[in-house]
Amino acid sequence: MRISDITNYLETLAPLSFQESYDNAGLILGDASNQASGVLITLDVTEAVVEEAIALNVNLIIAHHPIVFSGLKKITGKNYVERTLIKAIKNDVAIYAAHTNLDSVLQHGVNTMICQKLGLKNTTILDPVVGKLLKLVVFVPENYADKVRNVLFKAGAGTIGAYDSCSFNSAGTGTFKAGETANPFVGEKEKLHREPEVRIEVVLPEHLKTKVIDAMIQSHPYEEVAYDIYRLENAWSQVGSGMIGELETAEEEANFLHRVKHSLNTNCIRHTELRQKPVKKVAVCGGAGSFLLKHAIKAQADVFISGDFKYHQFFDADGKILIADVGHFESEQFTKELFYELLMRKFSNFAIHFTKVNTNPIKYL
């Protein structure tokens, strides 16, 4: 199996186009066409993690945080990033990261794991992404409508929330006049032709555009396929930042925080003043999530669980919500389990290891 077989699979689950603009997810180091000897899963890549991969005879590290965020002009080993890269290059170890693209998927994302650990129900994306959905309209002769529609669905179009095979179909008449050089499927050259057609409308994610259009053209009988693509302003309920859900039964605040501390295996929770209100609605965001505080308040969450809140940002709770900062590493530690679960679905006979290195740079006294 090649490294690209693994990374391509991960990118069907967490497409790179889902990552934030500042991010650098994807294959960061290495040749994707090399045979993979095994995978080492980690949250961060450090020299110690590369050494562990070498000792395990594993040539692919899959991490949550990209080791490189911005351009490197020199690689001389003057900091841990450069030393880690040099060690990996010398030993032919590839490095891959699935970061904000993995954060943002509803069904198998980083926040999904946190929601599961806390036992949240009715979970949805806290801040759904906007502008990543397209509408495709295609005109198909009546007898081919079923075939083309099914091909569109199979290629990934027509999914809305928990529903697939969604389309709208309206019958009408198409007209065309084939030119001298044309090779028309129906009608005669240089004669106006009228054909009963179906206008099929489906939504599709932007990252599947090429795949869907190629499949549509392959299955369509016409030499020139008439179709339109529109960019939608709809929010996409399946992709975005943070998640929100509900506890089965409301819990007293202090008890809930103790349970969070235990469930998320954290040494310390920094939180705002208790509001003397039971907790029912819970918003979460793994990693640095303070940018979502206003969304959590707007969604009327009782608690917002995240990491990396700064002193002044705690004031922004303003009695409207309980902020619980569980730590960046702690909130994302289950990402390793998530990688393992996703990889095992497809590569169950492959060597997949968890790092034994504690890469959290923050220690508690």
Ligand SMILES: [Zn+2]
């Ligand atoms: Zn993070």
